[in-house]
Amino acid sequence: xxxxxxxxxxxxxxxxxxxxxxxxxxxxxxxxxxxxxxxxxxxxxxxxxxxxxxxxxxxxxxxxxxxxxxxxxxxxxxxxxxxxxxxxxxxxxxxxxxxxx
Numbered sequence: 001x002x003x004x005x006x007x008x009x010x011x012x013x014x015x016x017x018x019x020x021x022x023x024x025x026x027x028x029x030x031x032x033x034x035x036x037x038x039x040x041x042x043x044x045x046x047x048x049x050x051x052x053x054x055x056x057x058x059x060x061x062x063x064x065x066x067x068x069x070x071x072x073x074x075x076x077x078x079x080x081x082x083x084x085x086x087x088x089x090x091x092x093x094x095x096x097x098x099x100x101x
Contacts, residue, residue, distance in 0.1 A: 006095025007055065008084035013094060016085025019078045023067050032089055037068065045090050059083045059101065076101065 020028075027037030038044050049058065063079040065071050074082075080099045088094060 006093050007097050008080075008087055008092075008094055008099040009096065010088075010094045012081050012084040012098050013088035014085075016078075016081035016083070016088075019074065019082050020085050023074065023078075024082065027068060032086075040086055041089050045086070055083065055087070055099070058086070059099075062086075 020032075024037075027035055028040050029035045032040040034040070034044065038048075059079060062083055063072065063074075063076070066079075066082075067073065080101070084094075084099050087099075
């Protein structure tokens with residue numbers, strides 16, 4: 001998976017927003033602020049990603065462990081799109097290259 005800024009598209013993040021609303025929002029909140037699950041923007045996101053975090057590790061965690069009640073139940077593309085959405089919401093710039101595995 002490519003690393004660095006600009007490795008997801010705005011369309012991919014928009015698709016991820018729809019997946020998030022349908023499958024993630026109930027635990028992580030409408031604005032990703034956290035509810036029964038942790039917040040996914042700002043300091044909580046930065047704490048998870050940390051210095052060693054990569055887009056690949058973020059995707060891997062989401063794809064293997066989310067949604068908490070049905071891990072691995074989304075398609076690979078849905079997991080990529082949600083990852084792109086989280087990157088977008090945390091200020092990582094979009095580019096012309098979609099996020100891939």
